[in-house]
Amino acid sequence: MNAVLINLLYIAASILFIFGIKMLGSADTARRGNQLSAAGMLIAVVATLLYFGLSWWMVVAGMLVGGTIGAIAATRVRMTGMPEMVALFNGFGGIASLLVGAAEFAKIRLNNDIGAYLQALQQQSGVTVPGWFALTAIGLAVLIGGTTFTGSLVAYGKLSRRIGSKAVVFPGQQAINVTVILGAVAGVVLMVWDQGRDLSQVAGIVLVALALIYGVLMTIPIGGGDMPVVISLLNSFSGVAAAMAGFIILNNVLVVAGCLVGASGMILTIIMCKAMNRTLAHVLFSGFGAAAQSAKAVEGEMKPATIEDAYHVLEAAQSVVFIPGYGMAVAQAQHAVKELAELLEENGAEVRFAIHPVAGRMPGHMNVLLAEADVPYELLQEMDQVNPIMPTVDVAIVIGANDVVNPAALEDESCSIYGMPIVLAHEARTVYCLKRGQGPGFSGLQNSLFFRENTRMLYGDAKQTVTRLVGEFQS
Amino acid sequence: MELAPLLLLLFAFTLAIFLGFELISKVPSQLHTPLMSGSNAISGITIVGALLALDAGGSEAAKWIGFAAVVFATINVAGGYMVTDRMLAMFKKKDEGKKGPRS
Numbered sequence: 001m002n003a004v005l006i007n008l009l010y011i012a013a014s015i016l017f018i019f020g021i022k023m024l025g026s027a028d029t030a031r032r033g034n035q036l037s038a039a040g041m042l043i044a045v046v047a048t049l050l051y052f053g054l055s056w057w058m059v060v061a062g063m064l065v066g067g068t069i070g071a072i073a074a075t076r077v078r079m080t081g082m083p084e085m086v087a088l089f090n091g092f093g094g095i096a097s098l099l100v101g102a103a104e105f106a107k108i109r110l111n112n113d114i115g116a117y118l119q120a121l122q123q124q125s126g127v128t129v130p131g132w133f134a135l136t137a138i139g140l141a142v143l144i145g146g147t148t149f150t151g152s153l154v155a156y157g158k159l160s161r162r163i164g165s166k167a168v169v170f171p172g173q174q175a176i177n178v179t180v181i182l183g184a185v186a187g188v189v190l191m192v193w194d195q196g197r198d199l200s201q202v203a204g205i206v207l208v209a210l211a212l213i214y215g216v217l218m219t220i221p222i223g224g225g226d227m228p229v230v231i232s233l234l235n236s237f238s239g240v241a242a243a244m245a246g247f248i249i250l251n252n253v254l255v256v257a258g259c260l261v262g263a264s265g266m267i268l269t270i271i272m273c274k275a276m277n278r279t280l281a282h283v284l285f286s287g288f289g290a291a292a293q294s295a296k297a298v299e300g301e302m303k304p305a306t307i308e309d310a311y312h313v314l315e316a317a318q319s320v321v322f323i324p325g326y327g328m329a330v331a332q333a334q335h336a337v338k339e340l341a342e343l344l345e346e347n348g349a350e351v352r353f354a355i356h357p358v359a360g361r362m363p364g365h366m367n368v369l370l371a372e373a374d375v376p377y378e379l380l381q382e383m384d385q386v387n388p389i390m391p392t393v394d395v396a397i398v399i400g401a402n403d404v405v406n407p408a409a410l411e412d413e414s415c416s417i418y419g420m421p422i423v424l425a426h427e428a429r430t431v432y433c434l435k436r437g438q439g440p441g442f443s444g445l446q447n448s449l450f451f452r453e454n455t456r457m458l459y460g461d462a463k464q465t466v467t468r469l470v471g472e473f474q475s
Numbered sequence: 476m477e478l479a480p481l482l483l484l485l486f487a488f489t490l491a492i493f494l495g496f497e498l499i500s501k502v503p504s505q506l507h508t509p510l511m512s513g514s515n516a517i518s519g520i521t522i523v524g525a526l527l528a529l530d531a532g533g534s535e536a537a538k539w540i541g542f543a544a545v546v547f548a549t550i551n552v553a554g555g556y557m558v559t560d561r562m563l564a565m566f567k568k569k570d571e572g573k574k575g576p577r578s
Contacts (some may be wrong), residue, residue, distance in 0.1 A: 013505040017517055017520075018494065018498070018558045019490075019563065020513070020517070021495075021498050021499060021510075021513070021514060021517070022498050024499075024502070024506065024509060024510045024513050025498070025499055025501065025503075025506065025510070026503075026506075027503070027505065027506060027566060030506055030509055030513075030559065030563050030566070030568065031563040031564065031566075032557070033513070034509070034513045034516075034556065034559045034563060035560070037513060037516070037517055037556075038516070038556040038560075040517075041517070041519070041520065041522075041552055041556070043515070044520060044522075044523055045522060045523065045526070048523045048526045048527065049526070051527065053530055053531050053532060054518060054526060054527075054529045054530060054531060055529045055530070055531040055538060056531075058529045058538060058541075058542050058545070059526060059529055059545070061542075062525075062529075062542050062545030062546050062549065063545060063549045065546050065549075066547065066548065066549025066550045066552075066553065067549050067550075067553045068544060069546075069550050070549060070550040070552070070553030070554030070555075070557070071553050071554070071557060073550070074554040074555075074558040075557065075559065077563070079562070079565070082508065082512075082558070082562065083508075085554075085558060086508070086511060086512045086515060086555075086558070089512070089515055089516075089550065089551050089554050089555050089558070090515050090518070090551075092519075092547040092548070092551040092554075092556075093515065093518045093521060093547075093548065093551040094521050095544075095547050096519070096521045096522070096525055096544045096545075096548035096551060097521045097524070099525065099528075099540050099541070099543050099547065100521055100524035100525050100528060100541070100544050101543035102540045103525075103528035103536075103537040103540040103541040103544060104528065106534050106536040106537035106540055107528075107530075107533055107534050109534070109536075110533065110534035110537070112537075124527070126480060126486065127480040127481055128478065128480070128481070129478075129481050133481070159568075169490035206537045206577055231511070232511060235511050235515055235518070238515065238518040239514070239517075239518045240519055241518075241521070242494040242518045242519075242521040242524075243488065245524040246524065247484070247488075248524070249524050249527055250480075250481070250484060251523060251524065251527075252484060252487055253520060254520055254521065254523055254524055254525060255484055255488050256487055256488075256491045256523070257490070257517050257518075257520040258518060259488050259491035259492055259495060260491050260494060260495040260498070260513070260514070260518060261495070261514045261516065261517050261518040262492070262495065263491070263492045263493075263494070263495025263496050264495045264496075264498065264499045264510070264514050265511070265514065266495075266496075267495070267496055267499050267500060268499070268507060268510070271507075306511040331558075355504060355505070357504045357507075360562045362507075362508060362511070363504070363507030363508060363510075364504055364505060364506065364507030364508035364509070364510075364511075364577075365506070365508065365510060366510075367505040367506075367508065367566075368508045368565075369560070371565040371566050372565055374549075377505055377566050380505055382503065382504055383576070384507075392497070422557070425516055429539055431476075448477050
């Protein structure tokens with residue numbers, strides 16, 4: 001009876017997760033969707049506690065410690081620190097799945113008898129499995145969970161700029177990566193083959209080490225601008241790791257929920273890749289952005305403008321499009337930008353924000369920043385909505401975006417980003433580019449937009465520049 | 476050996492893959508970050524596995540490893556849901572944006 005009740009509750013939790021994810025897909029229902037999925041999680045946890053014989057003080061202490069840390073981190077983090085916080089939480093999910101695998105392995109080792117373990121498992125879950133199945137699931141949970149953990153930590157380091165965000169590439173990197181992954185697979189095979197005896201344990205320990213190493217190796221060759229792809233891929237991995245943990249203990253809610261996350265993370269990864277017109281393999285293995293690519297020299301010169309010039313043009317503008325990029329996040333310019341947008345609207349201009357899908361360092365990065373600054377979300381438009389009207393726009397203001405507005409992606413077949421969809425900033429009548437200095441973007445390419453006839457450069461810190469523009473409007 | 480229940484589990488796994496693909500194939504890009512952090516919180520479901528490792532009669536080693544797993548998974552779950560909620564509270568429509576309280 002107890003087992004039936006628990007499993008019914010698990011089904012209820014799964015349904016809530018499904019509705020939750022579904023509702024996260026639309027702005028009006030997203031918040032309620034997230035709450036539904038949280039309710040599903042609560043039900044799953046309560047159901048699990050109905051299994052008798054858990055060590056109560058450990059349950060309470062563990063959840064209290066974890067819950068406190070999680071709650072404090074979640075309430076303290078500033079919105080601009082969101083990308084790295086999500087990466088960190090993701091890594092914790094990965095290590096938890098690894099540890100679940102390790103704990104189950106320790107149970108097998110207790111009596112050095114996999115038969116007794118499988119019998120206990122059968123009593124708990126009602127499912128009979130062969131020993132090789134349990135051990136394979138343990139191996140995969142450890143491998144994927146470990147990779148997620150260290151991969152996410154490296155992503156965290158790069159996003160929070162604790163470590164350099166440049167791609168790290170060295171000779172023989174591919175060979176080393178392949179060796180490590182083959183070694184890890186061999187570890188899984190050996191662990192299964194030895195049926196949980198001594199050799200199996202040695203293989204398991206080696207496997208943990210290799211999985212952790214592989215996570216680092218996988219993530220260090222990814223440069224800053226490719227971070228959105230890696231983050232969503234790691235998100236997918238953490239789901240798959242949870243599903244594998246579900247196969248160890250034969251628990252349907254783990255399998256279903258983990259798998260949902262794995263699939264949705266994979267979709268997001270594919271969307272990110274498409275937005276850059278590159279394949280996943282190219283992102284993972286090319287070390288893009290590490291070496292400056294040679295490309296055609298761009299003709300013309302960059303024409304600097306003064307704040308006063310920009311003010312006069314903006315004051316006369318009927319329609320203005322802001323195109324933010326990672327530079328806006330670095331300069332923390334979002335509040336100033338919002339103020340400028342409001343002043344422009346009061347001045348009678350139609351204001352839009354054009355958001356490229358891979359602008360920033362994580363999927364949807366710009367949207368979070370602008371939402372933090374209270375910019376209503378109807379003003380934020382996707383690339384495909386804005387591009388058709390670009391020729392009718394009076395002024396486009398590019399704030400710290402570079403490759404995502406580079407017309408070379410359309411025109412120069414020899415350049416490394418050729419074919420990537422861009423926001424057509426250059427089609428606006430006048431383009432102002434806010435930029436720190438004259439350097440190239442993440443791809444290492446010179447941006448031909450900056451050299452166009454209708455482009456003016458506003459050098460300096462983006463926040464200061466925008467604040468000074470706001471000052472001009474107010475005086 | 477009776478393998479039917481195991482096959483059912485594999486069946487659920489396969490269906491869930493398709494369901495996941497279907498559910499979010501058309502999400503507007505403005506929701507990508509909350510979607511990621513929200514689904515990331517769901518991957519903390521591994522907490523169920525972690526709790527089951529705390530079997531009082533079981534191996535001491537398994538219990539302590541499981542304890543660490545519970546801590547990490549709870550951080551993932553609690554932090555993930557709260558951060559997502561905070562983010563989504565900021566996505567406001569125009570009329571709410573002007574007067575709505577800042578959270």
